[in-house]
Amino acid sequence: MKIGREDFEAFLKGEKDIRPYIELDPVAGSYSVFGVKTASNPNYLVKAIYEMYESNLDKKLAVQAVRKLFRSVGMGSVGLNNLLKKLDLNLSPAEFLMLVFKLQHQQGWGAPFELIEQSDKRIRLRTKQTFESQIMKDWNMAVCGIHQGWIEGILFAATGKNWFCLETKCHAKGDDVCEFIADQVESSWRFKAQAIVKGDSAITEYIEHKPLNGTIKLIDDPVVMMPRFIFTSMMNSLKKTMGEMPAGGVNYRAYMEMGKENVEHYKKMGIDKPNILSDMAFAFYSQMGWFSVLKTEWNEATKTKTMTLTHTVESEAFGNTGKNVCFCTAGLLAGIIEGSFGIKVQAKEIKCRSKGDEYCVFAITNKTENSQ
Ligand SMILES: [Zn+2]
Ligand SMILES: [Zn+2]
The missing domain is CATH 3.30.1380.20 (Trafficking protein particle complex subunit 3)
Structure with missing residues (x-):
């Protein structure tokens, strides 16, 4: 069927409706309207x-x-x-x-x-x-x-x-x-990131995964997927070379730097309010599977921020060990807060699922001169 300008004009003016333009061929299983194949809406x-x-x-x-x-x-x-x-x-x-x-x-x-x-x-x-x-x-x-x-x-x-x-x-x-x-x-990046923080979008809406090219982007930033056991593997290899306590410290510092750099990246993208910066980082890491924030509390008397996480990547990877294991997460939380608020803090894990507690709980305090 040939469709011309006069057909559209007649349709726009309401002089015609789509009926003359419907072609139904049940044998061929084809149904077209205005020359375009279509189907019903079940x-x-x-x-x-x-x-x-x-x-x-x-x-x-x-x-x-x-x-x-x-x-x-x-x-x-x-x-x-x-x-x-x-x-x-x-x-x-x-x-x-x-x-x-x-x-x-x-x-x-x-x-x-x-x-x-x-x-x-x-x-x-x-x-x-x-x-x-x-x-x-x-x-x-x-x-x-x-x-x-x-x-x-x-x-x-x-x-x-x-x-x-x-x-x-x-x-x-x-x-x-x-x-x-x-x-x-x-x-913009900012527009999409804020939609994620407000809960209007999930990060999955902005993941551009091209498996055959070996690339993944999250709102235009390249990202990688990695297996969770990377945490046990890294920790065990560090423990072997330097002992358990120093290994925890190294992980803490490395992830703190990462948290800070992450916030710097958000700043470059035009985000400047401390609360939005930290909420954004928590929302992104949580939606990427690192942890889920159950609650955040503030104690004015002790100036302590307490964060309760329902699962952390390390406690899930290590399972029950009888000890605190979330050095990376502790560092990451500290880095995000330092970067967002421009202050120096210390994050200490006070309860851990790997130790047998129900949740991993982190106490975050201002860093004093004496503490390292
Ligand atoms: Zn509606
Ligand atoms: Zn933990």
């Missing part, structure tokens, strides 16, 4: 996608993962955008967005949006409900990651710029409508 597929992400993430982050997936789907509209340009049909980003959703809606997919606001940098859309808000209604929260990502991808295809879409109201949460606000944003 509810079980949508549910399966959300539930697959939920098995590793909480519900909120699962919605964000769905959003990322559908951003790629939305980017596919670049083909339609090029076709319209070739036909000399120049639409604004918001008009293009509305056209794509109109096409999708008539096929039983996207929402029938109402455009509330449009400028170069902000587009606001509203709809009574989306299909995912109906399917995922039992989550009882803002669930429309499909539409969020889709909007971001379509706007990227139309403008070549990054857009960030928020869902401010959602039918699945009990609101009267689903409302989306898309803002054109710079896609």
Whole structure:
């Protein structure tokens, strides 16, 4: 079927709908609309996608993962955008967005949006409900990651710029409508890192893993995966050459330097508030599997910060040894705090899972002149 400019114009004006452009060939198993192969939208597929992400993430982050997936789907509209340009049909980003959703809606997919606001940098859309808000209604929260990502991808295809879409109201949460606000944003390291700290994104959203090239990047920074037993292996080899206590000290200092350097890197990326710097480092290390912070307490009288970690990489690697083993983690915590707050501290592990305690607990105090 040949589709021309007049077809799009008739569609945009509402003089025609998609029915004349549907080609269904059950024998060949092909179904196309406007010359593009398509398929129906089975509810079980949508549910399966959300539930697959939920098995590793909480519900909120699962919605964000769905959003990322559908951003790629939305980017596919670049083909339609090029076709319209070739036909000399120049639409604004918001008009293009509305056209794509109109096409999708008539096929039983996207929402029938109402455009509330449009400028170069902000587009606001509203709809009574989306299909995912109906399917995922039992989550009882803002669930429309499909539409969020889709909007971001379509706007990227139309403008070549990054857009960030928020869902401010959602039918699945009990609101009267689903409302989306898309803002054109710079896609900076800072923006992504802060989303991780605020809990709006998981680091997995920004891991670029190219296994066949042997590279992994986390928000554009190269990283490596390493086996946890590296900690037992390193510690044992140091112990053999210098004895147990000095080996602990060497590890403590090495990881303290690493923690400090890590914070320096965040500073170079434009983060400057001490609390955000330390929260960022704790969030990153925790999401990378080093430990999980259960609680942090401050004792004003003794000027001691106490951090309770539910599992540390060393206590997990060593298992039960009857002794404290988390010298690297202690150093890392000290380095992160020193780097973030510009002070000198000492971190001492006072309870350890490897010793038989329930958690690893670290007491962090200001360093006095006499202490080393
Ligand atoms: Zn919604
Ligand atoms: Zn420990």
